[in-house]
Amino acid sequence: MAIPFFGDVVDTPPLPSATVMLLRDGAPGLQVLLMRRHGNTAVLGGVHVFPGGKLDPTDLLDRADAVDLSGALCRQRLAEPELEPAQALALHLAALRETFEECGLLPGSLADAAQLAALRERTLAGTNLCSAASELGLGLKLSALLPWSRWITPRQPSVSNKRFDTRFFVALAPPEQDIVACARETTEVVWMTPRTVLERYWAGDIDLAPPQIMSLSHLTRLGGADAVLDHARTRPPALIAPEPFDEDGVRVICYPGDPAHSQREAAWPGPTRLRFRNRRFEPEGGLDELLG
Template sequence: MQPAASVDSETPRAAATVVLLREADTGPEVLLLRRHAKASNMAGIYVFPGGKLDAEDSTLDAATHLDQPHATLHASLNEPDTDGPIAAGLYVAALREALEECGLLLAEPLDAGAPLDADQARALLRAGQPFAQVLAALRLRLQTRHLAPWSRWITPLAPTMGTRRFDTRFFVAQAPAGQTARHDDEETTDSVWLAPRKALEQYRDGAIDLAPPQIMSLAHLARHASVASVLSAARSQRPPLILPEPFDHDGVRVLCYPGDAMHPVRERALPGPTRLHYRERRFTPEAGFDALFD
């Protein structure tokens, strides 16, 4: 077994993703958005809302528009080598992308009793107004307390899907009550709430396409019986750093995760299988689909 040839050695771009959850009769459901079929990266793939960190995300006036100071957010992220403003900016990026991509606004009015208009905030953002100006115009404070750091994924040097590399922090959060998630019909063309296992079954059956971070994250989420369980687990752990190791073995693309015999990190970072094989346009564990939940 030999490592796959590197096709891209660019420095990973800082990014943030928010896994939005809601409670259903059968347990938690997760929001997935389908990226546009002509997108430059991850075209047609169902993903969690998210995107790259913008410079303005790290310069937002924390005293006015954040419910926690930079120092608290930096400590919660648990990345000592990441600058405080950048750490806070990752929270802001996750909340900004949630508003832009699916219309969900995790914020509160600065003025007691004032209404919260997520549709207006999204319209202003999509019209080109900087996020800071939107928050100032509508007098809003972001609810960073609702975000719990979940994991950190860094695209390998030889990406399997797409060509860009990202250093993405995954957060989990309960979707705000009284708001409706809607894709934007530009960057994303479909939105769906699914139980994590149901999403993976649809992927197995070819109904939707998923990337490996989503596959492994959904398998992790499928082990929880409630949104509260997910949030509690996230807040009681140190977010694992996951840098997949790609290999080619007998003509099959393989992705290994921490704890696998072929990965340099010996300690497991995730439940479930430690490697995925890419066969017939699907990533699956070597032992089959059900191994995602073992």
């Protein structure tokens, strides 16, 4: 993985964004959906990521008749009392929209293949998701998304020249819906267990960014999809504000709970720092520490 902005300071505000860890239980156990971004993509090109992206102006043009949660309730779920209700609702909607745009899945929906195809046709033509769903009589289930964590890129980022304020959600993948990958943005969409993803990363088969590495490490410790969803329901989203520094010319990223981080309480089990070596980000304890 190239680190083209190693050491640079970015003063622009972080961009509001949302991402979704889609889950299902398969024969190998808990599986999560990942997409490999096109190599020429400006941000994280060639890296395996969860569906997601930055907030779009259309996400703020909500239709109350098309969603099942109010802005106030969305804010409560995110545990961010300072957030405007409209912004909280827009972040939920952005997560749903990006998931539908990038892999064709609409969590919480009972729409059949024909309805989803019609919805896709309308959104590709430029109609925002809320309006398109309303036209087709489809409700958007924001409640199918459970807030998981919030990642704020530091002013000294390690993988991009842009900063993001990203809300991570978890959701069950609708079992009756088929993946329809966005060819403009992705070259591969795969289901894997969190353990397999991390093992493939360690073997050099795929690239991952630090938020994916840390989130997958957490998932390896939680069991099946129901356990992950229950975990999300019973605690507020973890705030992850990485604090990087350079040590002997090597980038180190510290997370809550690390002795070098300003927040001494750990956000979740697992490693509390990653070090860039061997052309990848590694915890001090190697793969075993990632897998728990």
